[in-house]
Amino acid sequence: MLKPLNPPIPSWAGQRIWIVGASRGIGAALARELSLQGAKLSLSGRHLAPLDPWLSTLPDAQRERIILSPLDVQQTEQLQQTAQHLLQNWGGIDLVIVAAGVYDAIRAVDFDASHLPVVEQTLSINLAGPYRVAAVMLPILRQQGGGHLSFISSVAGYNGLPRALAYAPSKAALNNLCEGLYFELSPLGIGISRICPGFVATDMTASVDVAMPALIQPEQATQAILAGLARGDFDIHFPRRFTYLLKILQWLPRRCYFQLLRWGLAFS
Numbered sequence: 001m002l003k004p005l006n007p008p009i010p011s012w013a014g015q016r017i018w019i020v021g022a023s024r025g026i027g028a029a030l031a032r033e034l035s036l037q038g039a040k041l042s043l044s045g046r047h048l049a050p051l052d053p054w055l056s057t058l059p060d061a062q063r064e065r066i067i068l069s070p071l072d073v074q075q076t077e078q079l080q081q082t083a084q085h086l087l088q089n090w091g092g093i094d095l096v097i098v099a100a101g102v103y104d105a106i107r108a109v110d111f112d113a114s115h116l117p118v119v120e121q122t123l124s125i126n127l128a129g130p131y132r133v134a135a136v137m138l139p140i141l142r143q144q145g146g147g148h149l150s151f152i153s154s155v156a157g158y159n160g161l162p163r164a165l166a167y168a169p170s171k172a173a174l175n176n177l178c179e180g181l182y183f184e185l186s187p188l189g190i191g192i193s194r195i196c197p198g199f200v201a202t203d204m205t206a207s208v209d210v211a212m213p214a215l216i217q218p219e220q221a222t223q224a225i226l227a228g229l230a231r232g233d234f235d236i237h238f239p240r241r242f243t244y245l246l247k248i249l250q251w252l253p254r255r256c257y258f259q260l261l262r263w264g265l266a267f268s
């Protein structure tokens with residue numbers, strides 16, 4: 001049996017977890033499940049109002065374990081203030097899950113300078129966001145001598161994709177960043193994981209107008225993420241029937257990859 005790449009997390013009860021990008025979608029589903037399992041949570045996003053209906057249903061004991069920390073992942077100072085607030089309240093941070101992300105369809109056929117603000121914002125949230133969280137959290141985790149940083153990336157980072165000229169490169173770079181972080185931080189006892197979902201039914205995919213094979217619900221994504229973190233996986237990807245196929249495509253000669261992609265899109 002091979003040793004897990006990260007320290008496994010055997011139980012969620014009492015774990016001190018900060019989710020950046022928790023107001024909707026996968027981050028919100030993770031928050032609901034982790035709260036149910038007894039974790040202490042800090043939930044961040046720019047607009048946390050979408051959490052209100054769920055929060056209002058919680059028993060006091062469960063609600064008291066949740067700190068709402070509104071912020072924009074583009075603002076390093078807000079991230080720093082939240083981290084310090086959590087340290088004061090909790091005495092340490094066990095796990096940070098960075099779920100914040102945006103997607104806008106950008107196509108090559110009409111790409112021009114009018115798209116650059118969207119490209120810059122996508123890179124600022126999807127790629128520079130994780131850098132900012134790492135910059136704030138790593139001094140804390142190094143001092144603690146442990147803890148775990150987990151980044152929600154995407155299978156969109158595996159291969160170049162149409163209609164994703166900003167999103168896919170942001171996730172490709174994030175996939176690479178996670179490996180660089182892992183290599184040097186693992187010997188220090190710090191966990192790093194990369195989460196690559198396939199299609200998940202959230203606000204992000206609501207306006208996608210191509211077929212979404214193997215689409216899953218945020219609750220299914222949550223189960224796969226928590227199981228991967230519990231096992232101590234570095235590379236958490238799901239649903240496997242879809243992600244293994246995409247991993248194989250990475251190894252194909254580009255001539256074959258482009259042809260298969262054309263066929264796939266023609267039939268979607």
Ligand SMILES: NC(=O)c1ccc[n+]([C@@H]2O[C@H](COP(=O)([O-])OP(=O)(O)OC[C@H]3O[C@@H](n4cnc5c(N)ncnc54)[C@H](OP(=O)(O)O)[C@@H]3O)[C@@H](O)[C@H]2O)c1
Pocket residue numbers: 020021022023024025026027044045046047048071072073074098099100101102125152153154155196197198199200201202203204205
């Ligand atoms: N859905 C999919 O099929 C899919 C597939 C692969 C990977 N992913 C990745 O999974 C992650 C979650 O996506 P999702 O599908 O759950 O999307 P979603 O439903 O649109 O939720 C995105 C979350 O990111 C937060 N966010 C966006 N910009 C932010 C900012 N500047 N600062 C702080 N928080 C910000 C949003 O909160 P606010 O708007 O309140 O700030 C929201 O909580 C993303 O990284 C996405 O790329 C999704």
